[in-house]
Amino acid sequence: MDTDVCRPGELTRADREAWSALQAAAAGQGLPELANPFLAPEFTVAVGQVRRDTRVAVVRGGGSTDTGSPAAFLPFQRSRFGVGRAVGLGLSDCQGMVAAPGFHCDGPGLLRACGLAVWEFDHLVSGPQPFAGYASGAFASPVIDVADGPEAFWSALRARSPNFTRRTLGKGRKLGREAGELVYVHDERDPRMLEVLRGWKSAQYRRTGRGDRFARPWIVELVDRLFHTRTDRFAGQLSVLYAGGRPVAAHFGLRSDRVLSTWFPAYDPAYGKYSPGLLLHLRMAEASAAQGLASVDMGRGAKAYKDALKSRELTVHEGWVTRRHPVALGRRMHRAPVRALRNAVVSRPELFGPADRLLKRLGSFRPKGRN
CATH class of the missing domain: 3.40.630 (Aminopeptidase)
Known part of the structure; x- marks a missing residue:
C-alpha cells in the first residue's frame, strides 16, 4: 500500500475523477453515507483554497486489484506539530475516508504515512472506516428520505x-x-x-x-x-x-x-x-x-423540528486516532475534558435548558455589530 500526501490543489484530474467515481459507486455497494457532499473532492479543494494546512492522503493498493489506481482518499488538516483534524472539523457535518470496496488499512499506520501523531474527528461517517474502532461517542444525524x-x-x-x-x-x-x-x-x-x-x-x-x-x-x-x-x-x-x-x-x-x-x-x-x-x-x-x-441530511444535533421532519437517523462518531507520541497525548488531554463537558450538557435536558438560556441572555448584551 502506497500513500502520497499532497495539497488538494495538487490532485491530478485523474485522481479527482477517481475520488468522485468512488463516491458515485458507494450507494450501489451498500455505503450510501459516502455520497455526502462534505466527502466530495470539491469540498476539500475549496477548504484547501482558504486554509494552507489542508492535505489529502491518496492511498494506492490496500485491496485494489490495480495498485496504480487510487483505492482511498483521506482529506485532513495538519498543524506543524503533527496534530491532524478532519477537514473542516467543527464546520463539516460528515467526515472520513472515501475508499473502494474491500479496502482496509491500519489507522495508526495511515497516520504515520501522513506524518500525523493524532487525527481528530467529530462527524465520522458510519461504515467500514479504518478509524471506527477509535470513536469515543456516537450521535444521531436525522435524515429526510425523498x-x-x-x-x-x-x-x-x-x-x-x-x-x-x-x-x-x-x-x-x-x-x-x-x-x-x-x-x-x-x-x-x-x-x-x-x-x-x-x-x-x-x-x-x-x-x-x-x-x-x-x-x-x-x-x-x-x-x-x-x-x-x-x-x-x-x-x-x-x-x-x-x-x-x-x-x-x-x-x-x-x-x-x-x-x-x-x-x-x-x-x-x-x-x-x-x-x-x-x-x-x-x-x-x-x-x-x-x-x-435520495435524502436531505439535517446533520448532528437534537432539535424539535428535526424530530418532526426526519424519516430516520444516521449515526456519526467523534473521537481520536492516535500513535504513541507525546503530541497525541497532550492533544487528547487538552481536548477530551472539553468534549466530555459539552456532550454532557447537550445530552441532558436539565443541563442544556439552563445553559442555553444563559447563552441567550449573554447574547442579548452583545453589541449589534459583528464580533
Whole structure:
C-alpha cells in the first residue's frame, strides 16, 4: 500500500475523477453515507483554497486489484506539530475516508504515512472506516428520505407528524395572506441573497450567545467559493423563500448527486411568528425529491423540528486516532475534558435548558455589530 500526501490543489484530474467515481459507486455497494457532499473532492479543494494546512492522503493498493489506481482518499488538516483534524472539523457535518470496496488499512499506520501523531474527528461517517474502532461517542444525524418523489415525501410526513405538518402549512397560508405571495427558489444564484443569509445567521449567533462563524474571514471566503462551485456531482446551493417579493428565510448547503446536506439555515426574525424556517425546510425537501435526490441530511444535533421532519437517523462518531507520541497525548488531554463537558450538557435536558438560556441572555448584551 502506497500513500502520497499532497495539497488538494495538487490532485491530478485523474485522481479527482477517481475520488468522485468512488463516491458515485458507494450507494450501489451498500455505503450510501459516502455520497455526502462534505466527502466530495470539491469540498476539500475549496477548504484547501482558504486554509494552507489542508492535505489529502491518496492511498494506492490496500485491496485494489490495480495498485496504480487510487483505492482511498483521506482529506485532513495538519498543524506543524503533527496534530491532524478532519477537514473542516467543527464546520463539516460528515467526515472520513472515501475508499473502494474491500479496502482496509491500519489507522495508526495511515497516520504515520501522513506524518500525523493524532487525527481528530467529530462527524465520522458510519461504515467500514479504518478509524471506527477509535470513536469515543456516537450521535444521531436525522435524515429526510425523498427518493420516492414529492408525493411520497408529503404522504410520509403527514403520517408521522400530522400536527406539525398541519400547523406549519397553516402558518404558510397565513404568511401568504398577510405578507404577500410565497415564492420558493430552490437554487438561487443571486449572491446578494447569500449576503442577506449571512447577516441573519450572524445575528442569530449573537442573539443565542454562540460564536459567530461568519466573523472568521476564511469561513466567509469558503462559503463564497462553494457558492460558485458547480460540477455534475456537486454544488453549493442557496435556497430562498420569498413573501411578497421579500426574502423571509434562506439556507446555504451542499448537494451531491444523491444528498442535500443542510448547513446554514436562517430567517428574518420579523417574520418569526410564521415559522419561515420550517416552511423553507418543507420546500427544500419537496424540491429535493422532485430533483431526484435520495435524502436531505439535517446533520448532528437534537432539535424539535428535526424530530418532526426526519424519516430516520444516521449515526456519526467523534473521537481520536492516535500513535504513541507525546503530541497525541497532550492533544487528547487538552481536548477530551472539553468534549466530555459539552456532550454532557447537550445530552441532558436539565443541563442544556439552563445553559442555553444563559447563552441567550449573554447574547442579548452583545453589541449589534459583528464580533
